[in-house]
Amino acid sequence: MYQPGGSFSEAMDEMGNVESLQFDFDVIRAATADFSDANKLGRGGFGPVYKGKLSNGQEIAVKRLSKNSGQGDLEFKNEVVLVAKLQHRNLVRLLGFCLEGNERLLVYEFVTNRSLDHHIFDPKKSANLDWESRYKIIKGIARGLLYLHEDSRLRIIHRDLKAANVLLDIEMNPKISDFGMARMCVLDQTEGNTNRIVGTYGYMAPEYAMLGQFSIKSDVFSFGVLMLEIVSGQKITSFREGENREYLLSYAWKNWREGTAANLIDLTLRSGPLSEMIRCIHIGLLCVQANVADRLDMATVVLMLNSNSIALPLPTQPASFMQNGFPLTTSMKLDTDCKPVSQYEVSITELDPR
Structure with missing residues (x-):
């Protein structure tokens, strides 16, 4: 069990395999009809958000992140995993992520009634x-x-x-x-x-x-x-x-x-x-x-x-x-x-x- 004062790496080790939360890019592209304008839900400061549907029928919201960042792939994966492990009925659930080339996608549960x-x-x-x-x-x-x-x-x-x-x-x-x-x-x-x-x-x-x-x-x-x-x-x-x-x-x-x-x-x-x-x-x-x-x-x-x-x-x-x-x-202060x-x-x- 993660103890107070323990390192973030210790917490990450317990949280399991990062790759288990990684989506294939082609799966997300198909789910969003190749990121079509018809599926575009909106745009935030860090990129557009699209509605999608996986092959099993699950609706998702996909954020396509800006490609301009110096953050490393491993750091990105680990931080996403931390957020994905926050599971509570009153928190939007992050289902996973996708990394392919310069593409960085965040995959969320779809929430129906806006903000x-x-x-x-x-x-x-x-x-x-x-x-x-x-x-x-x-x-x-x-x-x-x-x-x-x-x-x-x-x-x-x-x-x-x-x-x-x-x-x-x-x-x-x-x-x-x-x-x-x-x-x-x-x-x-x-x-x-x-x-x-x-x-x-x-x-x-x-x-x-x-x-x-x-x-x-x-x-x-x-x-x-x-x-x-x-x-x-x-x-x-x-x-x-x-x-x-x-x-x-x-x-x-x-x-x-x-x-x-x-x-x-x-x-x-x-x-x-x-x-x-x-x-x-x-x-x-x-x-x-x-x-x-x-x-x-x-x-x-x-x-x-x-x-x-x-x-x-x-x-x-x-x-x-x-x-x-x-x-x-x-x-x-820093x-x-x-x-x-x-x-x-x-x-x-x-x-x-x-």
Whole structure:
């Protein structure tokens, strides 16, 4: 069994034969009708994504990676295998890869209902997403994140959790995707530093955006933002109250402090269980606290979401990394014991099933 403090090579040795996850290029080419435009689902920063069907009838999503990279084949294979070993019902499953000449393909399970942002931020589609569905999505994301933080072989810090990186299957179960920004750490490590800030404005914890310090609590911050977006049906970066544009976290805090938290709830949800929605706002605020130590961990979040009898502490003012309209900056340190899962941005975000 892989022990805390063990090397990545030891973990890889236990994980088995890399070649068992390698697909033949001709198989993938046939499955995607030679990467036809009709099968093209979308395009990310690192290449197009295609829908395919294997000879056994299994639907897949294939990401055709950019050919310009200095990463070696063995390193690419090993990092893909690590991601492929992350198996949880609330994570998008990487089935394998393909290497032939300059071709580098990533093969994923196909997820039917696109990403959460296509549903939650579309006025017509969000009206069909009732509270029961949203609550199921919140709890599923929480379980997936808990697995990454505590139950996977290596502690995974996602670093780019957002609505666009949560895919929904045919039953609207959430699956966290896009591990291109992720960092994997030895099991007894909970934080690290980086000189390259990657992520999405609004979802990034301030200590990460300003100092390059990331931890499992950085992911907790992003999850708190995502919870508030799901409850409100509005984006963190373009939240509006009437004609006014306001930062979602500051609006949520202002209403919480004034006892009017229900103002944050999506109008289409006003007929749902108000106490449960407000409890989610409360948990969301506890996830976005300015002091890292004051934020919940995902194990506690999962418990709170599954038991209304657990008392919640009072939140304080949420974190913000803006001052006078400008991001704060400071010196940053290089990574040491954490490394990227893949510099290829292992991702199938923004899929558009046909």
